[in-house]
Structures are given as C-alpha cells and as structure tokens.
Amino acid sequence: MTPQDDGGSARDVETYLRQLMAVAAAAGRASEPVDLAAALAEAQRVTAWGLRSVVAMGRARGLSWRELADALDVPASSLHRQYSKGTSITTSYDSVGIRPSEAGPQPGDVPAVFDRFVGRGRELAALPELLRQHRLVSLVGPAGVGKTRLAGEIAHRVRAGYPGGVWWVRLASVSREWLIGPAVSTAAALTGAGKDARQVVAEATRGGAVLLILDNCEHLSAGVASITMDLREAAPELRILTTSREPLRAPGEAILPLAPFPPAGGAGRAARVADAVRLFADRARAVRPDFDLDASAEDVADICDRLDGLPLAIELAARQSDLLTPDQLLRRLAEPLDVLVDTPRGAAGRHHSLREAIAWSYHLLDETAKAVFARLCVLPGGFDQHTAAAVTRDLELDRPQLWARLADLTRKSMLVVDAQTAGRFRILESLRAYGLEALTRAGELAPTQTRLIDWLIAYEGQLAGHPWGDELTILINRIAAERDNIRYAADVAAVLAPERHPKLALLLAHLLSTQQEMTETKRLLLGLLDGPQASTADRARAHWMLAMNTARVGDHATAAGHAHDAVRLARTLDDLDVLATALSGVMITRGLINDPAGGAEVGAELIALLRAKGRIGSLGRALNIQAWLLVAGGDTGAAHEVISEAIAMYEARADQALPPAARFANEWGTTLLHTAAIIDIVRGEDATAAGYVTAILTSEFEHHNAVGGALKCAAILAARRGENERALRLSAGSEVVGFRSDAFGDDQLAAATRAARRAVGPVKANAAVAMGHAMTVKQLKEHAISGVLPTDTGPADLLTPSQLQVALAVARGLTNAQIAVEVGMGKRTVAHHLTSIRTRLDLNSRVDVAAWVIHTGLAEAQNGR
Template sequence: MSDLFVGRDRELADLPELLWRRRLVSLVGPAGVGKTRLAAETAHRVRAAYPGGVWWVDLSSIRRGWLIGPAVSGAVGQGNAGRDVKQVVADAVEAGAFLLVMDNCEHLLDDAAAIITELRGAAPQMRILTTSREALHAPGESIMPLWPLPSTKGYGKAARGADAVRLFAARAGDVQPGFDTDAWVGVITDICDRLDGLPLAIEFAARQSDIFTPAQLLPRLAERLVFLTERGTQDLHASLRSAIQWSYDLLSETAKAVFARLCILPGGFDEHTAAALTDDLELTREKLWKLLTDLVRKSMVAIHPSQSGRFRILESLRAFGQEALTNSKQLEATQIRLADWLVSYEHRLAENPWGDQLTALVNQMAIELDNVRYGLDAMAKLDHPHHATLVLLLSRLLTIGPELSEANRLLGEVVTSPDATAVDRASAGAMMAINAGRLGDPEGALRLAHDAADLAQPLNDLDVVTAAQTSVMVALGLNYDVAGGLMVGAGLIDRLRLTNRPGALGRVLNLQAWLLSASGDIDGAYRAITEAISIHEALADQTAPMSVRFANEWATGMLQTGAQLAILRGDDVTATEYMTTILTTRIYHHNAVVGALACAAVLAAREGDNERALLLAAGAIRWGHQNDYFRDTQLEAVIRTARHAVGSAKAQIATKLGRTLTISQLKIYTLTNALPASNEQHEVLTAREHQVALQVARGLTNAQIAMRLAISQRTVASHLARIRSKLDLNSRVEVALWTELTRPGKRDEQA
C-alpha cells in the first residue's frame, strides 16, 4: 500500500488539538470511508508530541470483550503479557503522555467503552483515539464523523485538485507509473462519483489501472462487489464486499431485513417509504424508527444532506443489500410492495385533490422520482399490471419539467397497449395531448385529446372524463378554436359544480381563464381565475406563506395565469406577488416558471428597464414551450418597444446574454437583479481573455491594452478573435457592451 496519504486536511488539522482537549475521540463512519488510514496518519504525525509513545491495538480479530485488556497490554510491549492492563498503563504514563489507538471497535462497543473508562481513570495523561462504524457512547467521548469525499461533478479541469481525484491518481500511479491524470480527469470524476467518494472503493478501482484505462473501469463498476478487491490480501479490507460484510454481520436479523429492503431505493427514503417496504415484518412505527436510527448510528444508512427527515444509502452498500435481498428470495416481493405504495399515490392524484392535500401528494412523489423510475422498470421486467399505472405517475412528475419526450414515449406505450385498462389509456392519452401542444404539435394534440375523450366517455368516471375533457380544452385553444374550448369548459364547470370535486373544478376554471383571456374577455378570465385560487386557498393552511401554500404544479399554474391577467388589468403589485411566489416555491413547474419570467420581462419594460426586459424575454423564449398566447403577444410587444428604446447593439447583447442563462440563473436575476459572474457564466473564457474584454469595455485600443497587460498587439487581437467566437459577438462594440452589462459593478448598481 502506498505511503502517500491523500486528503482529509481539515480532519488532520483538527484531530491533534481535539485529542488533547477531549482525551477520547472516536472516528465514526461507514465501511471503506478511511477511518483506519486517518487514525494511522494522525498517529504518525503526532508521535513526537507523546513522550510515552503511541500504541496501536487492532480489535478486528478479537471476538471476546475480555481479550481487549490483554491486547492493550501486549501493544505496550511483549513483557507485559499477563499483567493487569490498568497497572500497565499506570506504569507507562510515568514516561509522559501517550496515545492509545483502538482500531475497529464496532463489534465490541460496550466492552471497549468499559475498559476505556477504567484506563482513563488509571492514566489521566493518556489520550485515546478509536475507529468504529458506531460511536462507543463512552463517558467524555468526542465523535468526529467521517463522510465520503465530496463530489467534483461539474468542476471540469479544476477537479484535478480534488481529494477524490487525487486519491485515485495516487493509487493508479502506484501500479501504473506515469499515469496521466489530466488525460482522464473527467472519467475519473465519474468513477469517484459512482463510488460515492468512498476512499476504499476508489483505491480498489484505481489499483486496476495497470489492467484497465479509466474509461474501461467505469462500466465495470456495475459489478463493484466482485470487481473491487485488493489482490493478494486477506484482511478485513481485502475487498469492498468483505468491508461491508463486516458491518452487515453485526446487525440483528430484523435490522438486516430492513436494511436489505431499503437498498432497492436509489432515491433514498423517509419513514413512510420504509414502512411501505417493510410492512411484512409487522413493525410498529416506533420499532421501525428505532431500527432506522440504529442503522444510521452503525453507518449503514446516512441522513440525507439536504432533505429533512430523509435517509440515503451509499451505492456500494446498496449493491450489497440488493445482493442479500436476492439471495433471500425477497427482491421481487419487495419491488411489488414498493409499486403498491406508489400506485396508491397515483390513484389519489387521479382523484383531483386540491389545496394542501395536492401539495403533500405532489411533493412526496417529487422527492421519490428516482424510486418511481426504479419501480416502473421493475414492474416492466415482471410484466406486472402496475406498470401502466406507474407510467402515469412518472409522467405526471415529468410533465411539470422542461423535458417531455420521455413522458410521451412512456405514455404512448400505455395508449397502444392491449393490456392497459381503458382508464389508464384515457388518462395517458389526455397527458399526451397536452404534452403534444407544449411541443408545438397542436394538430396532434387535438387528435389525441379527442381519442382520450372517446375512451373516457363510457367509463362513468367523472375524474377520468374531466382529465380527458380538459385536454380537449387545451387542444382546441392551441388550434385557435377558443370558442370551442370555452364551450367544453362551460359544460364541465356546470357538471362539476353539482359534485363535491373542488380540485377538478379549480383545474377547469384555470383553463377557462386562459381561454377567456385569449378571447379578449379579461374580466371574465379574472373572475374564473379568482374563483379557482379561492377554492385552492380554502383547502390550504392560511398561516403558511404563499410559497408554501402554492407549492404544487396546478397552484403555480394558477398563479401564472393570475399574474398574466393582473398585468393585463394594470395590477402590477399582484402580478409581482404571484410571480415572486412561483419563483420561490420549492416545487419546480417549468411552464409556470417560464410564464413568471415573461411577466417579469413585461414589468421591467413598464418600468423603463429595457435591457432587463430584453434579457428576460430572451430567456423566457429560449426555455418556453411553444404556443403560449401571453408570450406570443406580450413578449413580442416588449421586444419591439425595448429594442427601439436601447438601440440594436445593446438589444442584441442583452438578448444574447438572456439566451445563455440557465433557468436557475434567470430566476436569481429576476428576484435579485444579480447576474452570474462572468467567469461562472462563460467558463470558456480564460482569465486573460476576461482581462482583455474589460480593457475593451474601458475604451482602450489594442496598443493600449498591449502596453497595460504587457503582451503584444498581435496577442491582443488573437484574444479578441477568440472572445468574439466564444461569445458569438460580431464586433468590438459588442464585446464592450457585453462586458459592461455583465461586469460586477453594473450588477451592483442594478441591485
């Protein structure tokens, strides 16, 4: 094994002082995270600070608690064999403070904690460092959790200096001298991410570099438990599988069953998901929660870093758990339990919930998106009837985003499937119709909508009929048959008013408002959207802020319609309130966000901020779906007026900048006036190119720039040519305008 220790700079800096202050420190983390290596490196670095020496005790081969004492005595010296360990440490402390490292304590927690307590009483100058996959819970214990190395995805060439990549490069260099990290940095980043930044797994992978290139290694990680081993070694860390097996064997049988079931979930889980997958174990809620928290303490399960109340399992541990589930012949049954649970959500969503009920359902499923995908794939392989229903659920989640092609492909399979029920085929057809309209195929939308309506009509299911008829409303509107769409909507509204279906009524009123606006009846549209919003609000918690009350796709869609109508009525205050809510709510509804950007462009133009209006209009047009009445009419007017006000050169720069921004950047700009820093926005520009562009914006000639930057005029000209090419700018003037618009000072002035 290489002597080079890579990374963990913060821990290496903090550990010596922590040991001196707290006397007992435990490094705690999952299998393969590098606890032993960090302990060894720390012991090596602090050796000079401990005149009594550094003692190392490996407990991995010890199976009885009473053997810990003799192991500690033996670590001090062979002459201490048979002596009482407390006397051994009491004698040893006479030479000065010393450090005792106890490695791999997880299988002897209580015994290790007990003897540590005794030893600390006998030798106050002793410092103890332990490694364990679970805290010892000894008196005075200070825990330093160790996490996998952070992801470097998206860092480009800068990933070369990241700990995970450096570790891979170091270990690859051990077996392949001259290994070219720079040539493979992108693939190495992918490898490290696939391995969750787990140091042991990264080392095993890198040590295959004498046989495989990184590109050849990457696909082999699908079989990581077979592939990632240390050749010629038989110890605890001889393979990724053996390292995980050690932790797994310490679990109770019930904990093993719970852990294995949860390992099918690529998207993590909360207690509700866990309960659905383990209901056959007949665990009470309290018992299940205790098992989950115990698994966290044992480093088999991790708390999700960004989602409160949610857990995740590292991919290497998931692979092990799925293998255990397969071996116990529980995989298929667990997959069906997951599908049963997900299908229950689709059934509830199909009943047109509204208000907080819709928000709760949508937000739960949005979090479970990766698990929905897994369940769908599993049911497809099993040829299970749940497959079609899960297609509908996944498609609901996908169609609120910007990418519709996957949803339409899946829905098309349901529409044409002879095994799908009429309800599923009608529902799938209705979704496909709306998506076709968004993708710019109004004729296809109308055909699909009518087919869905024909399927739904004889079903005597008002929820399915409503879904199909609302798709007809949308399709007619997109084909400029606004009157036809309004007629269908009026009939639905009359029918729904006679039933207790507030969610269905709210949906239809929202679409009716859109059609009334297109027909020019702004007052009628305003009354319809006001009623739809009031129905939603009646079923929402009024003590919560708007961004929480409207955190579902239908609610944000209503606010988009409301904002557009407020603008048409000259109510900019309401338009701004609705727009801000859409952009700050945690649910991402692509159409609503693009609509909010369009509203922001109109409001900016009204305030005379024409460059901002052009930027936002360009962003909304770039990211928006086709056939949006408000965008087509309002934005075209904004663009004409703003271009005339600022001139063609500035208009072109603002438009180009708007087209380069991501949705996230456009949202931030709309809310704060903050543009991304130029080096974030255009990573293709080098530092020198940024310098040249700034001097151009200051009005300097090539000769003046060359003198100021100590380069030749020819080099300045070459930089300018590359800048224009990279940013798609046509002239020196455009470079100056671009730099002026994006410079930090300009953003500060705007803010």
C-alpha cells in the first residue's frame, strides 16, 4: 500500500468517527426502542466499515496480519479473508465474514446434505463403532481431505442412536478458547442459552446419549482438549466427535486419521470404480449432466492422482467440467491453486478455493514453523531429517529442534509420513505449491534451492572419493532416496547456478546407471560433454560412465572410445581419484568387450599405483575387477590369488561374528562373493562356490548384477548335480536380472545349459525355460536355494491386463508419453503401472521389464494372436 493509500485511510477513519459520534448522539436522544435499535444498528455498520479503513492504515504502516488480528481478537486468516474480499470487517466470533443475509444453519444444526456422499466405506463402518467404544473420537487429516463432510454424514446416519440429540458446533470462527463453552451451550438452542456448558450437557444426557460434534478444532486444540475432559466428566452418556488437522492429545482420545483417496491410476473398470474418480464424476455431472466418465476415465484418474486424491481439490476440479474437458483441465493443473477455485453460495469461505483451505492451516503456524514448511516445499521427492536440515540450515535449528518441528507439522497434517520409506516425509502437491508461493513471496526460494544444490553436490564428491563396503552402500541408498530431488535440483541448477549443474548431472547419471535407466543416463552425460560448464574431471567421469554403459549394451567401438577419452583427460590432472575411476572404467569396459587381457594390463598399472599410495578402498575394488578379468582370460590360478587378497582385505574390516550373508551385505561385499563364486566354479570347488551363492541370495542387500550372477552360478551348479530342469529354470530366469551383456561366466553357463537340454529333451527343456522366464526374482532365489517351485502360473497371469499393455509397450522401447497415447492412458497412470510391474516382478528398471517381456516370450505370443 502506498503512502497515498495510508492518507486516504486516515481521512476515511476521521469520516467514520464523525459519523459514529452523530449516531451516538442520536441514540442518546432516542426514547423508543425501535429508534434506539435503529441507531445502534447504524453504529454497527459504521464501525464495521471504519474498522476496514483502520486495518488498511495499519497494513500501510507495516503491521502484520497477526498483530492486527490479535488486537481485534479474531483469527488472522478470517481478518485477511474479509479484507481481501473488499467487504466490511466484523469481529463477532459467530459472524466473522458473514453478512446477516448470508447466515447459514442455526447453531447446533447438523449441516444439511446437498450432494451425494462418495467413498470412505472403511471410515463409515469404523466411526460408529469407535464412538461406541470411546467417548472422544477425533477425525484428523490435512486441509480439504473431507473431515467435516464425513462427520456430517456420520451425524445423519447415527442420529437415531442418540436420543438426547446430535449437536453440531462450528468452531472455525471461534477466536478464543473461553468462547468454546458458550458455543457448545448455544448448540443446545433455547435450552442452552446462557447456561454453563457442563450444566447443558448434563441435563441433555438425562434424556439419553448425546453426540457432540466439534468441527474445526485445530486453532483451539488446547482449549478443546480441556473442555472435552470437563464435559465427559459432567455427562457420562456424552460422546464427542471432533474434526481437526491435528490430534487434541486429550486423555481417552481415539484418533481416526483421514487420508486422501488412494491412487486412482488404472484402466477401464479399475479407474472408474476408484473413490476419487467416482467423486469427480458425481460432482462433474452436477454442473454438466451429460458428463461421460467412460470417455475420459483415464484423464480423470490422472487428475485425481495429480491432486493427491484430495477430495476438496477433486470437487473444485470437477466443478470446472462445464468449462473444461478432463484433458484440458489436466493440462492446466500445472498451477492447481489458480485453477481450483469456485464460489458456491453458502459454502464455508475457506472451501471457495484450495488456496484458502490451505491458507487456513498455514496461518495457524508460528513464524518458525511457516519458515520450515515453506523451505521443505522445494523437495518434490520427499525428505528425511538430513534433507530437511540441509534446506533449513539458515534457520539455525539444532537436530532435536528440527525433529520437533517435523513432528509438529506432521501432527498438524502439513506433512505426511512416507508409507513406502521409513523415516521419510512428503508434502501433498497442493500444499507444496502453496509453500513455494510463500517461499517466493519471502524472497527465500533461490537461497533455499541453492542450499539443496550444495548439499546434493557434496554427495557427488563423496562418490568420487571411492567409498567402499557398508559406507558405499549407505551412500548409494541415501542418494537413491533423493532421486526426484536430485532431478529437480539439476533442472534448477541449469538456470540458477550453471557452474554447479555438471556435478548434479553426474550424480543423477550415476544413480540412474545403477538402476539401469540407460536412455536418460546417456542424455545427461552427452549433455554434460556438450556444455561449456563441465571441468576436465567432470568430463573424464562422464566418459567413464558412458564407456561402461555403452559396453553393457554391446556397442563396443563407442565404449572403447569413451574409455580412451576418460583416461586421456584423467592423466592431465593431478587427481588420483579421477585417474582411478578412469582406469577402472577401462578395465571393466575391456572386459565387457571381450578384451580381458587388455583390461588386466591396465589393472596391473592401477593396482601398483594404489598400493604405492595406500588407497585401500580403491585397491580392493581394483583387485575385484582384476580377478574377474583374469578368470575371463583363463588364468584361474592368478584370479584365485587376487580375489583371495581382496576378500582378506574386506574381512579385516568385517564383523566375523556375523554369518556371510550379513557380513557381505553391501555393494562391494556381494560383488566380491559373486567373483569368488565363478572363480571357484571354474576351479571345480563347487561346495565353496555354493556357499558364496547362498550368501548372496539370502542377503538383505540386493545388488542386481550380483543376484543375476549368483543365479547363473546356481544354474551351473545345479547342472553339475544332474538337476537339469532346475538348471534350465535358473538360467532362463537369470537372463532378466542384471545387465544382459555381462559375459562373466557366460561360457560356463552356456555349456551347462546345452548339456541340460540334451539330458531332458526339447519338450521338458522348453517347459523349464518358459517357467524360469515367468518366475519373479524372489521365486528364482527360493528355487536356487531350496528347489521350491512356484504354483503353475504363466507370465501373462502375473500382471493385470493394463499392466501387461504397459509392459509390452516398454519392451518395444516406447516412452511413457508414447505409451499413454497408444493405449489411451495418462502419463501418470502409465508411470503408476510401471512402478506396480517392477514391484510385482521384483525388477529394478524399465530395462529389466523389457528384458522380462522378451525372455518370457510374451511379445511373440501377443504378436501371434
């Protein structure tokens, strides 16, 4: 507001004061009640508009909404809402922001139902029983999740079971704790007016049980907790149901968390019957009776998933159906807070838009909580305490203080616990959008993004330092958990801090490479090499990764060129870590392109260099690669000596009290066992090899290459024992685990499977191979260890029809966007199906999914139809 505005407000205040003095004089002269009432009514109107001018003056002079609200004894959100609407300002707790002509239900009335209740079958069944078992039940969940609507539905359904009555108390506009009691008394209509709340409920329950519903308690939690104790003590037949964005933490409170609707992703009937989709369709038909869900079920499912299944957001989106088709609406949801706005007459103000609903919760936070929440909103991939500390570092909170803030924000439903990953939190996308707006307004967006970028780059530096053993595994797991945050930070850095972008690109590429996402890895690395910001060390590491990845997919000439460039650049630097990375990359690449002797020659140089420098971690890794190259080149004795040295180095740091499966349960340990197993198979030490294989397959740590290699070894050992069909199953199954072009042990495996086929004949051999292709990784591991077979299930039976469509399209090399167009799904639905497929089949990447489809014969079967 400008100074001119301030001056205008001051003049308005003077005018209103003069009017108020005139009205007061008229009231003093009035002798009839009607004249006195008219004068007082005019005084109220003059004061309400005058107060608006005073608020304008206060804002112009730098007063915050909270300071003004405290002075006026109203919630800050209510004051801001009234002011932004351009209306007069009122401060009565039961009429804030509501004109007399717009007054809704009378006190105590259960809200009337004007639309169909959709979904929440579990909660509808559970709530009546909870109320019978507990005298205080709290419905808790984030803004817009439907707490009030569910409480209202329950109130109508159970009314007959409460002969003393069902009372509804609206607390959203109650600004002070001492007003809760009067609000409860008023809910009893004429019988409760002017009486103490304890007396009112005690008298009411003499006629039977009473259900008291206290709606929107979050801003009065302590006061509500206190009065519920008093009321339950005064009236044993009283049952209380509260709705709040955080628990009351009152004695005897039973909490029913209300979460958003589950993901609606699916095809056909699976999408149409999802609660979120049914809610959208119902509300869409209210504004467009001819709305055809069958024609747009996939887009509607995508809309609901994009909105995190939040009922209020879904309803507001559906109300746009008279203006936008679902596909048009989906495209506009990049800015959900601007799109999801509606003004149904009679609705609560904070339900007019998603932004207002979220603002209600946000403004209840103290300033530190607001700052923490807003900073966390730069994390699209969720976060743990370490990530949260990185982006909130400027707030100087110690670890206990930060954890207390995270816990409190979770209790207030501003954060949700990530059900998939222990210790991680996430923020619903609509709340995250609001937080980013708040962060931008405060001028803190770029500084917070910079803190995130710096923190993630430190991970890249740790990887470049060649950690080993458990340290490497912990680091990789932490990086994997931040995958979406790394991708976001890389995009931001490309604009905000271009000089930092190469490090993030390398970090993301390393992660994607381990997850076999080769297409995106290649795009990232080639982009880094084409850009001007990468350092020589960055370029060397990029060439190293490209060398190994292109070798894995069989492009030997390109792999050799990248390996050469990696070493050429590394030798210009005085950096042992970069040189060790480049030389080890050459070793692996030469092994993959069938030049083990050339790789071992480079390995000898690297091992000598690392010994001289005392770099134990890097030395152990180089010894493991060298042993692999030596056995591949036919020098089994030398390979055994080298791998024995590497295992001894590892064991010197390991806890010998642990069994091998636990002792070697990390990235480096399982790789050592894999190499040792194949060497002992070549040496004829089958019992020792079997022990290594069992340790890998029973370990809680799963390295996809080590598991794939262990299954190959298990197949060879089974064939040697004469268990030919088992060998063929394991061999076939191993083809879809790990890198397909890894030739390590393939000669021995090929010989074993040929012998097994001859032994059992073509019919049994083909059946065994088909079963192996159809088995999940878990089933394959069980079969390798104990010989247990899964039930008779074909590969197509392992997936739903929609999942099968997606898997077949992935095998043809289509992107998610291309699949969405071809099969008529949204991109988000395709991604949801792909995640489900990988989980169901225990696969690590879309490359594994494609390999599974090819090797099970599903592609040929579908083409033959």
